[in-house]
Amino acid sequence: MQTPLYHEHVRLNAKMVDFHGWDMPVWYTGIKEEHLATRRHAGLFDVSHMGEITVSGEAAAPFLDRVLTRDIASMARGKALYTFLLNDAGGIIDDLIVYCLEPLTGYLLCVNSSNKDRDLAWMTGQNAEHALIRDMSEAYSMLALQGPAASAILRACLGFDDTGMRPFSFVVTDTPAYGELIVSKTGYTGAGGVEIFLDAGTAPALWHAFTRGGATPCGLGARDTLRLEMGYPLHGNDIDDTTTPLEAGLDFAVDLGKKGFIGEPALLAQKDRGITRRLAGLVVLDRGIPREHCRCLKDAREVGTVTSGSISPVSGKGIALAYVDARIKDGDELLVEVRDRTLLSVVTKPPFVPGTLQA
Amino acid sequence: MNIPEGLRYTKDHEWVRVEDGTVRMGITDYAQHELGDVVFVEIKPAGTQLKAGDAVGTVESVKAVSDVYAPVAGTVTEVNAELEASPELVNSDCYGRGWMAALTLASTPDLDALMDAAAYRAYLEQEAK
Numbered sequence: 228m229q230t231p232l233y234h235e236h237v238r239l240n241a242k243m244v245d246f247h248g249w250d251m252p253v254w255y256t257g258i259k260e261e262h263l264a265t266r267r268h269a270g271l272f273d274v275s276h277m278g279e280i281t282v283s284g285e286a287a288a289p290f291l292d293r294v295l296t297r298d299i300a301s302m303a304r305g306k307a308l309y310t311f312l313l314n315d316a317g318g319i320i321d322d323l324i325v326y327c328l329e330p331l332t333g334y335l336l337c338v339n340s341s342n343k344d345r346d347l348a349w350m351t352g353q354n355a356e357h358a359l360i361r362d363m364s365e366a367y368s369m370l371a372l373q374g375p376a377a378s379a380i381l382r383a384c385l386g387f388d389d390t391g392m393r394p395f396s397f398v399v400t401d402t403p404a405y406g407e408l409i410v411s412k413t414g415y416t417g418a419g420g421v422e423i424f425l426d427a428g429t430a431p432a433l434w435h436a437f438t439r440g441g442a443t444p445c446g447l448g449a450r451d452t453l454r455l456e457m458g459y460p461l462h463g464n465d466i467d468d469t470t471t472p473l474e475a476g477l478d479f480a481v482d483l484g485k486k487g488f489i490g491e492p493a494l495l496a497q498k499d500r501g502i503t504r505r506l507a508g509l510v511v512l513d514r515g516i517p518r519e520h521c522r523c524l525k526d527a528r529e530v531g532t533v534t535s536g537s538i539s540p541v542s543g544k545g546i547a548l549a550y551v552d553a554r555i556k557d558g559d560e561l562l563v564e565v566r567d568r569t570l571l572s573v574v575t576k577p578p579f580v581p582g583t584l585q586a
Numbered sequence: 587m588n589i590p591e592g593l594r595y596t597k598d599h600e601w602v603r604v605e606d607g608t609v610r611m612g613i614t615d616y617a618q619h620e621l622g623d624v625v626f627v628e629i630k631p632a633g634t635q636l637k638a639g640d641a642v643g644t645v646e647s648v649k650a651v652s653d654v655y656a657p658v659a660g661t662v663t664e665v666n667a668e669l670e671a672s673p674e675l676v677n678s679d680c681y682g683r684g685w686m687a688a689l690t691l692a693s694t695p696d697l698d699a700l701m702d703a704a705a706y707r708a709y710l711e712q713e714a715k
Contacts, residue, residue: 242619242620242622253622253649254622257622257623257677258622258623258647258648258649259623259648260623448622448648448649452648514626515626516625516626516646516651518651537648537649538625538626538648540623540648543625566644566651
């Protein structure tokens, strides 16, 4: 599948890959350059592959309160929340952001493209409340404008001032040139900025406006290194339907007090028992890069497995997320097996670097 | 795609340059482009004996790690120490300062098995289809 910006990516000579069925750019000029441009100035990402699902009707809030882990009914218009769809065992079917368009009756869910069909099937199967669930992914495109200069570029290109907006808030704004935009103070880079949902037809024009305004086109490669520097999990790597939010250290996105959501009994039981593994950050002291599936050793005993690993373009050090024995503490040293070597690493609570850097 | 004349090429995208009984080697422009930003290069130390096709080291980019193979049989005589501090030379100057190792040439006929620039270009075009 191709996003509305496919021809733009090709024109920019991007290295393209098949990402869960989507032809997506991994990089245009290089991951490091794009990564640093985002931390220091502004990066522009085509994330139109993301899935958009609307849930509406009188039953919308009661239904979402049962399938999602946050308190949905109390959301005000213009508020967004990071949350999960869990299975009965408390495993993460998907992580997503829910946007309250209309309190109690209108919500937009932004889900991982690779999970969208599974999410839809799960929600439809659970929909005893008869909420109206619609896949809007074809109608919506999505751009992420991220970095310390994002506000200035938004102001210059759209006359839009986002400086008063709080993180995880959004506004719906009508523009003469690009139609209706949902501008959201969210992102996957830690660099600040916004994510914008818009009509697929006007996405290329807004993309051009932002690049002319000084934003650097960035591919999925930089998106991955940026999120890893912040310690943000990637579904399919660091979290999946066999790991729980408690094990992943994502308790903040679970309102255990609200009662009655799918997976809650399993999470309460796990909380009682105590977790046996946890998702930890690793910073490598030796020269080398940990990669997914590398084993972690302590005193010659296997104590964990890397789920995401790369090099931090900012620090030049190897960084990773790994599930480790829950008894392992931040500050402990581990060895990570990389091919025929082991790399000395320190268990470190992310973020691994500051989200924005001086230009 | 930069494919200089006068070098020999492998199907694994290494190049060799013959220099007086030794060969200097590295990875091609195509290979560095496919890898993206090179962040580590590890080459077996001088004295290592290799058969043609043995791994002579690894080159690692932000995204991926890949083995580098000896294009010919020989013994490593020199390793490009500059790559330890500046691995990005593999991207910026893959046929020059981004060279990886020098090997003794154990057997001249090994070279005949490698592609010249025209054959390598044709090979890349074939692979792209």
